[in-house]
Amino acid sequence: MMKIVLKNGSVKEYSEAKSVYEIAKDISEGLARVACAGLVNGEVVDLRYVVDKDCELSILTFEDEDGKKAFRHTTAHILAQAVKRLFPETKLAIGPAIDDGFYYDFDKEGSFSAEEIAKLEEEMKKIVKEELPIERFELPREEALALMREAKEDYKVELINDLPEDAVLSFYKQGEFVDLCAGPHLMNTKTVKAFKLTLVAGAYWRGNEKNKMLTRIYGTAFTKKSDLDAHIEKIEEAKKRDHNKLGRELELFTTVDVIGQGLPLLMPKGAKVIQLLQRFVEDEEEKRGYLLTKTPFMAKSDLYKISGHWDHYRDGMFILGDEARDEDVLALRPMTCPFQFMIYNSSQKSYRDLPLRYAETSTLFRNESSGEMHGLIRVRQFTISEGHLIVTPDQLEEEFKGVVDLINFMMTTLGIENDISYRFSKWDPENKEKYIDNPEAWEATQIKMKKILDNLGIDYKEAVGEAAFYGPKLDIQFKNVHGKEDTIITVQIDFALADRFNMTYVDKDGEKKRPIIIHRTSIGCYERTLAMLIEKYAGAFPTWLAPVQVKILPISEKYHDYTDKVKKLLQSRGVRVEADYRAEKIGYKIREARMERVPYLLVVGEKEEQNNEIAVRSRKNGDEGPVALDAFVERIVKEIETKEK
Incomplete structure (x- = not known):
């Protein structure tokens, strides 16, 4: 007799082979009607698949992925x-x-x-x-x-x-x-x-x-x-939030054919959001002991040959020069790690110098195929919050934990901590040409990384074949409004490049040893992060990130002087403010400003000027009525300083 163990633990016995569909029908006619596929010993199979030996079987319906x-x-x-x-x-x-x-x-x-x-x-x-x-x-x-x-x-x-x-x-x-x-x-x-x-x-x-x-x-x-x-309603909502559409409507970025695909132009408002993010990241990294570097946008091919990028990543690089004409061959950098390793090697390091945490706001270049490029998500030139930690083996877990803590702090501040997922990206031993060929090092490093992730309590999925060519990585994933998943942040443990670059430190025993390297970003690619935030907030950024935080709307030109006074006071406290002096009806000005997703609209007229007030309309609370000017200034300054969402 053939024994079939079902999902609920019950057992069906048959004296002859049966298809998955026949077994579903034997369980119940209703189940057979909704059956879509089968799962035999963990493998998805067709309903026509013939079961001819003992196995575990689940009947998959539309409720199963x-x-x-x-x-x-x-x-x-x-x-x-x-x-x-x-x-x-x-x-x-x-x-x-x-x-x-x-x-x-x-x-x-x-x-x-x-x-x-x-x-x-x-x-x-x-x-x-x-x-x-x-x-x-x-x-x-x-x-x-x-x-x-x-x-x-x-x-x-x-x-x-x-x-x-x-x-x-x-x-x-x-x-x-x-x-x-x-x-x-x-x-x-x-x-x-x-x-x-x-x-x-x-x-x-x-x-x-x-x-x-x-x-x-x-x-x-x-x-x-x-x-x-x-679902269709959700798609329509997604279209409204699509950063490629909304980002252009809000004048955050644009593209121009004569400049090229994958080379977006950040307009003043988009550039301001990026600037705010960069300052926030660089200040936070400095608090956490990172040292800032500034390295060239290009290097000779010799550097990339040492790192292995020339062998494993050349198709994704922009190459300048021609060896056949006896020219130096240069390449625009696809990442910053080889440059920071050279900074490390500029002097002999001791175990007392480690951990060393290098950080750089890096502009990088990758030759993405035209079919892959999309808005700000995938581009050919982008800026990234890149960093490399050079550590001893004993420091690896604590420093990895510190990196994850920094990332979680960034995600929480941006308000997307509940929108991300984690992926443990491993090498594929069946596709060795993609990776540095050292199976023992791969397995040892992946075991270490898994232990660290488990100790941190991270809920992750494993993905074979998604590792960097020099080591496994933790990928932080985010789905765009259309459901497509993209990697926004990575943390990688590198077992290979310290050896390739002859990086050493003198240990307590006086012997030179190889450090371990953690590659990481803290907020990822700024362009991709901007795209993600546009979609997350439908363009209505939190006040601290809004390119324009306040818009002052005078009822008529009689109140332009008071408008100027309010504007100067807000600017003196670091608030980004604009005033609409146009001779338009106030209702029209309000509707336009709302379309721009400005957090606060301040209407001023005779009463407001006399009482040193403003009439506040906020995205959060709607029409709040008259508010004392000084009280509003203190309120918005606190909201910005605390990065309230």
Whole structure:
């Protein structure tokens, strides 16, 4: 008898092999109706997967993350089938499920218009109503290639050719539609009833800008229309908060084609927010014992050859000069660590000198592919709160703890401590060319880092293959308004570069030893942090960070002198203030200032001038009425000093 241990601990016994779907049906008809996939001994499998030996089995529904993916992956196939019906010359690329939905990439003459997207949705509804059974089958390599060549699906042919010789080549069929796919999928198209196509965008084939630009259709799907409606409402709200849109509307940044992609221009208001963040970070780091450095924006290739960046990171660097013409080859720096290591090596250090904490507000350059760049999130030139701690082995855990404490202080001050998650990024021993080849050092360092993270009580996920090339790292992750996760801060333990740069310290026993290096940022990339804050606060920054903290609105020109008095008093106390002297109605001025997300609007007229008051309208409390001028000044100064959120 075959024993199947279910999620609740109960056991089912069968005398013959059964598919996951058959087992779900045996448990209950209701469970079979909502089943999306299975989990056999921890591995996600198709409902058609045949269980033929003892195992642990969970039936995955839409409530499970992997069940959602199977449901939405099926919806992606329904979209592809609709595209082939309405636009038969279109070639299929790939169509996976993603965190909040799915997408499918198509090679079509021209993009898809809004009218065509509407027609596709209608065709998808027809496919759902047809209640097409979804069948899975496998083919030998040559037969699979012949099938896709006959269908003129060039991208599928390429995918098959790139798969290992022993790879299982599986296909899914629904009606006339057949697609190369690993699955898993639902049993029938009838289950998918609440879906929406949300966006049309461009995407390079396989994410490589040297390949052809395809058309990507994004969508999402739910089991209930009410859930879909709530999600669409969330998307609309996300669009309003999108930093790429809102940042331009609020005149925080802009981009210009003749300057180049990934090279945003910070306008006065955006530059002010960055300046405030930099001053805050540099002052806090100084309090915590960091020493400020200032290093060049470029260096000879020799430096990057020592560090290993030339071998492991060259494609992401901007190279200047040509060895073939006997010129010095320089590169714009992608990071600051090699420069600070040279500062360390300028004199012999003792164990008494350690830990050494170097910090620098570093402008860096990385040759991001054009398909990856987005607003302020991913750019080619950016500024980062970079730092390196050179420590003895005994100091490693305490200094790592200090770095995490600094980061948590920054995140709490910015008000995003509840919006972040932690990822322990490890090397991938199956992909050694990405990393410095020292398996023993990798394993030892990862064990140390895991112990430190566990001692700190950090709730983290592990991610194989996301480490830096010289060591494992702790990544602080933040999701943008569209649900895409980005790394905003990293802390790395480096076992390799001290050796490459011959960094030493004289220990208590008089012997020279290698230090350990912690690479870290305290607030991350300032441009990315600005983008994150725009979206977090929908442009309505906390008062201490607002580029304009107060706007004075005189009722008429008769009160310009009093407006000047109020403005000068606020400026003398360090408050960033503007006055609107235009001959416009006060209601219009108030509406405009609100659109600019200014924290405080001060209306002044005859009564305010006579009583040395201002009429306060705040984002938090609305119309507060008349307030004594001196009392308001003390109030806002305290709010700024305490960085109240």
